[in-house]
Amino acid sequence: MNAQLELGYDQLFSSFAKIYWNLVIHHDLNQINVIGKKSEVQNILLDVQTKYSIPNTVVFDKLSGELQLEIILKVKKRCKLNVMGAIYGDTKGTIYDFDNKKEYLKLNGSFYSFMQQFQRVLTYLTNYHLAMFLEKYNDQGDTTNLLLKVENVSRRSSLAQFYQLLESYFNRNCFYCGKAIKKKGGVHVDHFIPWSFVQADQLWNLVLSCRGCNLSKSDRLTDNIYLNALIDRNDKLLTNSSLQMRKDMQVYTSNKLKQLYQFTIDNGYTDIWRPQKREN
Ligand SMILES: [Zn+2]
Structure with a gap:
C-alpha cells in the first residue's frame, strides 16, 4: 500500500x-x-x-x-x-x-x-x-x-530468497547479537516486527539472525535500539538502485516502520526481547 x-x-x-x-x-x-x-x-x-x-x-x-x-x-x-x-x-x-x-x-x-x-x-x-x-x-x-x-494460510513456505539477498549484503552476522554465523544452515531469516502481527514477508522487515536469537525472540518485539539499527540497515539497502525498484521497498519509509513498531506495542506486544549478550 x-x-x-x-x-x-x-x-x-x-x-x-x-x-x-x-x-x-x-x-x-x-x-x-x-x-x-x-x-x-x-x-x-x-x-x-x-x-x-x-x-x-x-x-x-x-x-x-x-x-x-x-x-x-x-x-x-x-x-x-x-x-x-x-x-x-x-x-x-x-x-x-x-x-x-x-x-x-x-x-x-x-x-x-x-x-x-x-x-x-x-x-x-x-x-x-x-x-x-x-x-x-x-x-x-x-x-x-x-x-x-x-x-x-498466508505463511510463506520458504524465506530462502531473502536469505540469499541479505547474505550478499551483510555476510552472515546475526542482526541481534552480532555473532558471525559459520554454518549456512545456522542462519535464520527473522521478521523484526513479528510475523504474527504483519503476516507478510517484506525485505525491510527481515534480518539475518543466529538460531539462538531467532528461537529465543520467537513472536516478540525487540528493544528500540534494534528499531534504529533496522532503519539504518534499510537506508543502506536503499542506496542500491535495484533494491529501490523492489515492490516491498517502494512502499517502505522509516516513518512507516516507526509507526508500525508503535502499533505493534499498542496491539499488546509488550514483552520486549533482548539478546543475551552482544558481540562488538
Ligand atoms: Zn544472535
Whole structure:
C-alpha cells in the first residue's frame, strides 16, 4: 500500500489467490455457504489444478511463477466482476473506494487507522469467523486444527530468497547479537516486527539472525535500539538502485516502520526481547 492508501489489484489478488489456493486446494476446504456447491473462484482453482495435474500437497508458493501468475490473473478477472462491487455495496462504501479500470482500491483513512490500532484483535476475529464458517460448510473436508490452518494460510513456505539477498549484503552476522554465523544452515531469516502481527514477508522487515536469537525472540518485539539499527540497515539497502525498484521497498519509509513498531506495542506486544549478550 502506498502513502495515499492505494492498493493495486495485482497485489491484492495475489494474496487472495494464495489464501484461497491454500484453503481450497491444499486443505481441500469448501469455500461457499451452500453444501454441495463450489464458489466460482474455487472452480477456477480446481480447473487449473486439473489442467496441470497438481497434487493437493502443493502450496501456492511452491507453484512456478508462471502458474502463480496465470491463477492470479484468472482470479482477478473474476473478482473484478463481482467481489469488488459486492463488498463495496455491503459496506456502503465506508471502507474503500475502487477503480476497476485503473485496477486499484483506496482505503478510507479513518478505517485504515482503526485497523492498525486494533489489528491483532481484528485478525483474531477474522480467523475465528473464517474457521467457524469453514467448519459449518465442510462436512467432508478435513477440519482438524482448523484455526491453526487458517492462522498459517498466508505463511510463506520458504524465506530462502531473502536469505540469499541479505547474505550478499551483510555476510552472515546475526542482526541481534552480532555473532558471525559459520554454518549456512545456522542462519535464520527473522521478521523484526513479528510475523504474527504483519503476516507478510517484506525485505525491510527481515534480518539475518543466529538460531539462538531467532528461537529465543520467537513472536516478540525487540528493544528500540534494534528499531534504529533496522532503519539504518534499510537506508543502506536503499542506496542500491535495484533494491529501490523492489515492490516491498517502494512502499517502505522509516516513518512507516516507526509507526508500525508503535502499533505493534499498542496491539499488546509488550514483552520486549533482548539478546543475551552482544558481540562488538
Ligand atoms: Zn544472535
